[in-house]
Amino acid sequence: MSDGTIAPPEPRTRRGLRTDADWIRRNGVYVALALLVLINVAVTDNFVSENTLRLQLIQVTPVLIVALGMALVIGTEGIDLSVGAVMAIAASLIPLYIGYGTGVAVGIAVLAGAISGAVAGILVGRIGVQPIIATLGIMVAGRGLANLFGGEIKSIRDPGVVALGSGSVLGIPYVVLIAAAVAALVWFLVRRSTYGRQLVAIGGNKRAAELAGLPVRRVLVTTYVLCGLLAALAGVLLAARSQASDPTKVGLLVELSAITAVVIGGTPLSGGQVRIAGTIAGALLMQLITATLIFHDIPDSTAQIAQAVIVVAAVYVQLGRRRARR
Amino acid sequence: MTTTVSREESAPASPRARLARLAQRQGALVILAAVVLAATFSFDTFGTTGNLSNIALQASFLAVVALGMTFVIMSGGIDLSVGSVFALGGVLAAWGAGHGTWAAILLPLGVCGLIGLVQGLVIARGGLPAFIVTLAGLLFARGLLLLISDEGATTYKVPPDSAFRELAQGELLGIGYPVWFVLVAFALGGLVLHRTSYGATVLAVGGQEDAAELMGLPVARTKVIAYTVSGLLAGLGGLLMASYTSSGVTVLGVGMELEVISAVVLGGTLLTGGAGTVLGTLVGVLLLQVIKNVINQVGSLNSNWQAVISGTILLVVVTIQRWLATVQRR
Numbered sequence: 007m008s009d010g011t012i013a014p015p016e017p018r019t020r021r022g023l024r025t026d027a028d029w030i031r032r033n034g035v036y037v038a039l040a041l042l043v044l045i046n047v048a049v050t051d052n053f054v055s056e057n058t059l060r061l062q063l064i065q066v067t068p069v070l071i072v073a074l075g076m077a078l079v080i081g082t083e084g085i086d087l088s089v090g091a092v093m094a095i096a097a098s099l100i101p102l103y104i105g106y107g108t109g110v111a112v113g114i115a116v117l118a119g120a121i122s123g124a125v126a127g128i129l130v131g132r133i134g135v136q137p138i139i140a141t142l143g144i145m146v147a148g149r150g151l152a153n154l155f156g157g158e159i160k161s162i163r164d165p166g167v168v169a170l171g172s173g174s175v176l177g178i179p180y181v182v183l184i185a186a187a188v189a190a191l192v193w194f195l196v197r198r199s200t201y202g203r204q205l206v207a208i209g210g211n212k213r214a215a216e217l218a219g220l221p222v223r224r225v226l227v228t229t230y231v232l233c234g235l236l237a238a239l240a241g242v243l244l245a246a247r248s249q250a251s252d253p254t255k256v257g258l259l260v261e262l263s264a265i266t267a268v269v270i271g272g273t274p275l276s277g278g279q280v281r282i283a284g285t286i287a288g289a290l291l292m293q294l295i296t297a298t299l300i301f302h303d304i305p306d307s308t309a310q311i312a313q314a315v316i317v318v319a320a321v322y323v324q325l326g327r328r329r330a331r332r
Numbered sequence: 333m334t335t336t337v338s339r340e341e342s343a344p345a346s347p348r349a350r351l352a353r354l355a356q357r358q359g360a361l362v363i364l365a366a367v368v369l370a371a372t373f374s375f376d377t378f379g380t381t382g383n384l385s386n387i388a389l390q391a392s393f394l395a396v397v398a399l400g401m402t403f404v405i406m407s408g409g410i411d412l413s414v415g416s417v418f419a420l421g422g423v424l425a426a427w428g429a430g431h432g433t434w435a436a437i438l439l440p441l442g443v444c445g446l447i448g449l450v451q452g453l454v455i456a457r458g459g460l461p462a463f464i465v466t467l468a469g470l471l472f473a474r475g476l477l478l479l480i481s482d483e484g485a486t487t488y489k490v491p492p493d494s495a496f497r498e499l500a501q502g503e504l505l506g507i508g509y510p511v512w513f514v515l516v517a518f519a520l521g522g523l524v525l526h527r528t529s530y531g532a533t534v535l536a537v538g539g540q541e542d543a544a545e546l547m548g549l550p551v552a553r554t555k556v557i558a559y560t561v562s563g564l565l566a567g568l569g570g571l572l573m574a575s576y577t578s579s580g581v582t583v584l585g586v587g588m589e590l591e592v593i594s595a596v597v598l599g600g601t602l603l604t605g606g607a608g609t610v611l612g613t614l615v616g617v618l619l620l621q622v623i624k625n626v627i628n629q630v631g632s633l634n635s636n637w638q639a640v641i642s643g644t645i646l647l648v649v650v651t652i653q654r655w656l657a658t659v660q661r662r
Contacts, residue, residue, distance in 0.1 A: 085463070135650045138410070138463075139597055142590055143650070147643025153636040262467055275461050305483050310475030314468040318454065321464050 034323055035271050035287045042294050050301045060179065064247065066293040067185040068093070068240040068257075070286060073264040073271075074192045075236035077285045078229050080268050081196070082209045083277025084137035086233050088126060089264060091148030092119050093241030093257030098156030100167065100245050108166030116238045122148060123234020124227065131226030145261070149253075156253035162245060171246030181243050188236065193282040195232075202280075205229060209277030267292050270320045352659040359649060359656075360598045360612060364619045367626065375629045383625070385507060391621035392510035393576075395614060396569040397588065398595045399521050400562030402613045405596050406525070407558045408538035409462040413451065413469030414566040415588030417444050419581075420477045421570025426488035426580025427480065429496045436496040436574075440567045447473055448563020452556035466559075470589070481582050488580040500575035510572050514614075517565070521610040534558060535607070594646045595620055600653070619645075 030037075046053045072089045079086045096115035103111040122144055129140035162168070173180050196202040204225045208215040216222050237257075245251045269275060270291060271284030295316060299309040372379040397414050404411045421440035428435035451469050455462045478484050490496055502509045525531035533554045536544040545551050574580050599616030601608025620642060627638045 129647065129651065133651055134654050135647075139593075139650050140647065142593060143643045143647035145643070146590060146594065146646065147640045150636040150639025150641075150643065154640065262470075265467070266464075269464060275463065305478070307475045307478030307483055310471045310478065312475075314470075314472035314475065317468045317471070318460065318465060321460055322458065 030323055032272055032284075034320070035284055035291060038320075039287050039291045039294065042291065042298065046294070046298055046301070050298070053301070056177075060177075060182075062290075062293060062297055063182045064179050065297075066289055067181045068244045069260060069263045069267060069293065070185050070289040071188050071236050071240040071243070072257075072260055073267040073285050073289045074188055074282070075233035076261075076264040077268045077271075077273050077280050077282065078192065078196070078205065079137070079233045080209075080265070080273055080275060081205055081277055081280035082226060082229050083212070083275075084130060084226070084229070085265065085275075086126065086141045086230065086237075087138065087261050088122060088141040088144035088148055089233065089237040089240075090257035090260040091145045091152060092122050092234055092237040093244065093260060094152035094253045095119070095122065095148055095155065096238035096241030097245035097251035097256040098152045098253040100242060101160040101162055101251055102155060104162065104164045104167065108164055108170075111164070111167070112170075112242055115242050116235060119234040119236075119238020119241070120231050121234070122238075123231040126234065127227030127230030130230060131223040152253035152256075156251055159250055159252040161250045163249070167246045168249055171243065171249060181247060184239075184243065188239070189282060189286055196280045196282060201225065201228065206278060206280065209279070211278070263292055264289075266317055270317070349659065352656040359652060360600060360615045360619050363645070363649075364615055364622065367619070367622055371622070371626045371629065375626075378626070378629055381506075385511075387618070387621050387625050388511045389508045390624075391617050392508070392514040393569050393573050394588075394591060394595065394621065395514045395617045396510075396517060396572065397566050398592045398613050398617050399517055399610060400565035401589075401592045401596050402521070402599075402601055402608060402610055403525070403534060403558045404462075404562045405593070405601050406538045406608050407534045407555055408541060409455065409555060409558065410466065410593070411448075411451070411469075411559060411562045412463065412466040412589045413447065413473055414562060414592055415585035416470045416473035416477065417447055417563055417566040417585075418570040418573070418588055419583070419585035420444060420447075420473045421567035422574040422584060423477050423481055423488060423570075423580035423582060424567075425496070425571035425574035426490055426578075429490040429494050429574070430488070433494060433496045436490070436494070437499075437571060440571045440574075441564055443476075444473075444567025444570070445560055445564040448560040448566075449556065451563065452559030455559065456552040456555040477582060481580070484582040487582060490574065490578040496575055497578055498575075500572045501578075510576065513568075513572065518610050518614055525610055530554070530557070539607070591620060591642075594642065598646060598649055602653075 052058060072093070076086055076089065095118050099115040099118055100111050103114050126137075126141050126144055129135040130137050170180055175183070196205070204215070204220050207218070207220060208222055208225055212222060240260075241256060244256060267288035268285050269288070271286070271288030272281045273279055273285065295313065296309070299312065304312075377383055397418055401411055401414060421444045424440040424443055425436045428437075428439040447469060451465050454460055454465050481488070498509075500508065500510050504512055525534065533544070533549050536547070536549055537551050537554050541551060570585070573584065595616035596608075596613050597616070598619055599608070599612030599614070601612060623641055623645070624638055627641070
């Protein structure tokens, strides 16, 4: 968080000159994912089946969509702890407004996410509050609001929302298609739009970006709004899939999974880079780790300890190069 | 971040800047006084001795944990594991109470201190972000808790004849022991922070880590000690809770790290590190607890309002702090 942690721009080396550590940092997540898939193919019964694949893809969608928004925020050297609460708010609003039609309910839910993101963006971008504190406040208040809106678990019977959650086209569930579309959109924003260039520049060196005349505040606000929007979308999809909204449970601890997915995927917490493919692979890896532990009836206790060790080991490998440079 | 307000910078300042600095340091105290006054006049039951000592007792568990967090945040770090470590400490204490009072005290302190030590080593020596390491620590401690409690199915009870119960259920001068513990711990914490070289080093490391390193200060050791103390105090909070409830409740401490960080920030400790007081943290903890109590008094208000109001107060206070920091620099 201090100035010292901001890495200088990565020098572009030719492919042949890249060190092993650097290669691991960039591609470790894909290797780990491939290894874990191979291990499962070998030892897990019924792993190679259409059903397993579909279920894993459906289950990863909320975390993946949140992680994509989180990757943008982390790219600006920020963090967003409020995503889980925003998911809960969105899910709790659906039953409240479903009487006005599917579109209205979903629209209001997603709008709420955008408003929450705008509050975070203004606090961080305009007032200069630290991202972790601004989004912590929103997280605490947001979870309370979701409980006030939702009250207790409410089931959702609206055919439109149910179709959104469980429908599919050509055997591919809608939720997976939506997640893929979001990933493509975020990739386009980061790699092909002016906004994406500005975001990366601000994350790399905010002061320099300011001096270069970039619209720092606007880009920061936009980024947190996008993150809030995507978190709300994830909340809507989760509610649609489970055909219920439980404001105390929806999105609980999702901020942790999302941040871990982004970091394992090679996006540094110090900002200045956004890795979309890595984030997707990171989210899939986290999902597959959880699933593998469940497939083999590993108790929660061991699973959590294993996840803790894996996360630290993964980040240790990610940082290998920068430590070596010191 | 370059916005850290160092002591030297703000010492010879205009009256306006000095007022701003005072407000930043003591803003929570002003709000606390206002809330307490308003509550005393609004609810007959608020100002009673019973209710006030209840607030103090309830706040003491959070306060112990917040003291450790204050040191970590002042050193420029963060400890997200305290909620899980708190719960782990409670379960270990209740389990240990079956094997004697000393086991109930030393086991949680040893294990939780060790978790803090390992986190500190990985952060300070391994150079990993505190955020990620203590996040993993959160999972690890919770996993360990589940492991020793049959996946959370077993709630260990403190034996009825155990002297361990006295630790948090006993009273001195009509005030519960935990409150006395907190007063002593914060007095010690204040002495360490403001009167020892370790305290000065914590602030220096939090203010500018690179500069502290160049000055030859033991940066890594300072951080390791801060995280170890945080682990120890989280364990102590858990063991006091276990003594108070006579059992090791496995579901405690979820989201506690956020409440603790809120209290520290409300108390005027800058999250960028390098500034703050332990007294401020105590005020922050009391403020959160009083809000909780007032919402219970209102009765018609759902307890969810407590989260909404606490979160909003946090945002308002940090916004004012930012604004005051700009005023000071003028």
